[in-house]
Amino acid sequence: MAEVAVDKKALIEGERPMLNASYGKLMMWFFLVSDAFTFSGLLIAYGALRVRAGSQGLAWADPEAVFTHTPLLYELFHIEAPLVFVGIMTFILILSSVTMVLAVEAGHRKSRKEVQKWVLLTILGGATFLSCQAYEWYHFIIGTHNGAVILTADELAGVNVGGAETAEGVAVFPVMSREEPGQPQEVLEVRMRNGIRITNPAVISRVNDIVSNPDQYHERFTDGGANMKANEYGPPAFANLFFFVTGFHGTHVFSGVVLLVILFLNVKKGTYEKRGHYEMTEKIGLYWHFVDLVWVFVFTFFYLV
Amino acid sequence: MAAADGASARKSIYRTALILTALTALEFTIAGLKHHLSSTLGLSEGAAGLMVLVTFVVLTIFKAFYIVAEFMHLKHEVKVLAFTIVLPFLFILWLIIGLVVDGDYWGEQTALQNGFEVEQVQPTTMEAPATLTQYYG
Numbered sequence: 001m002a003e004v005a006v007d008k009k010a011l012i013e014g015e016r017p018m019l020n021a022s023y024g025k026l027m028m029w030f031f032l033v034s035d036a037f038t039f040s041g042l043l044i045a046y047g048a049l050r051v052r053a054g055s056q057g058l059a060w061a062d063p064e065a066v067f068t069h070t071p072l073l074y075e076l077f078h079i080e081a082p083l084v085f086v087g088i089m090t091f092i093l094i095l096s097s098v099t100m101v102l103a104v105e106a107g108h109r110k111s112r113k114e115v116q117k118w119v120l121l122t123i124l125g126g127a128t129f130l131s132c133q134a135y136e137w138y139h140f141i142i143g144t145h146n147g148a149v150i151l152t153a154d155e156l157a158g159v160n161v162g163g164a165e166t167a168e169g170v171a172v173f174p175v176m177s178r179e180e181p182g183q184p185q186e187v188l189e190v191r192m193r194n195g196i197r198i199t200n201p202a203v204i205s206r207v208n209d210i211v212s213n214p215d216q217y218h219e220r221f222t223d224g225g226a227n228m229k230a231n232e233y234g235p236p237a238f239a240n241l242f243f244f245v246t247g248f249h250g251t252h253v254f255s256g257v258v259l260l261v262i263l264f265l266n267v268k269k270g271t272y273e274k275r276g277h278y279e280m281t282e283k284i285g286l287y288w289h290f291v292d293l294v295w296v297f298v299f300t301f302f303y304l305v
Numbered sequence: 306m307a308a309a310d311g312a313s314a315r316k317s318i319y320r321t322a323l324i325l326t327a328l329t330a331l332e333f334t335i336a337g338l339k340h341h342l343s344s345t346l347g348l349s350e351g352a353a354g355l356m357v358l359v360t361f362v363v364l365t366i367f368k369a370f371y372i373v374a375e376f377m378h379l380k381h382e383v384k385v386l387a388f389t390i391v392l393p394f395l396f397i398l399w400l401i402i403g404l405v406v407d408g409d410y411w412g413e414q415t416a417l418q419n420g421f422e423v424e425q426v427q428p429t430t431m432e433a434p435a436t437l438t439q440y441y442g
Binding site for chain 2: 020036055083
């Protein structure tokens, strides 16, 4: 009566061997759990390093001051709109999640035309999101005007700058103290673009002088920006985590778009019609919603808090 | 099943989409108003900041719930499957508490070593590993 041999049918798409779910969907869920652990690790590292900077007395970057560029508003009218663009990006990703779930729903009804339409719209949403991310990275790396401070050779006497000097001098990024009521912010650390930290108190107090009198020293300020070693926004860990976390998320979006293109071509060819079900749409849909889910957390902890 | 079922499923999809959009818009509005909170409500800066943080976390968890439960369909799966996926995240809760507390301690130690004054440092004989402080400064 009961056969205890390996049930080969269980591995076939469309069968539901356990927990009323197919083998493929179960494995996608387990993959997503492990991927969620990876993202959790990255976001918790962000939290720990940010709390550390705070208890050390260093100011963390203020997202409202960092992410101010919105396409067209900035280029045409020079308007700075804090967080508006990130809000739009979040909305685009949520919309692409909606079109994805509509594709899954159309798959349940085996409506090939509709699946095709919704998957194509999801691909468009994903590609738009990636383009937005490219724009944001560009402005993050280039930086704002007045981001870095130029120091002359005289001011740096006796300091080993490790070949960072240019014709203008040496560009440095000040790391400021936290804002306390009734106390002016001061420069606690100075880093060069190559990441080397200048500890000479005379240099730090000179940079403090320049930063607290921007009108007098306006010609000393130059374009800032960010790299993996130093950045104009705050402690180096801020830019490192920004590149790593949004980059890792962007990689996931890119993989999702690739999977969706394959899905779209197969739907067009009629592969799933022949197979009798659209389960592949559900599995790729799970992945795509997960990418949206991660962004919800990145949006809150990187941009809002 | 086909036609009628599809219509009600689509209705619930659009409802979830509306909720997610509304929650995001709410978060965005709070982000814009958060600097006026302490003066309007007469709270201290710290209390207002904590209130905003808690509000953001709660709204984010709501959004995550709607995405996982409705879009990823987990609410409608077998209960055992749902718990298999959700319960492991208790470990993450533990990791958040552990590493945030440790980050705070680590920062205090670094500040002490750099010669800055720190409020409320507890007397201790432990020190942050020398190699790490040298590296992260």
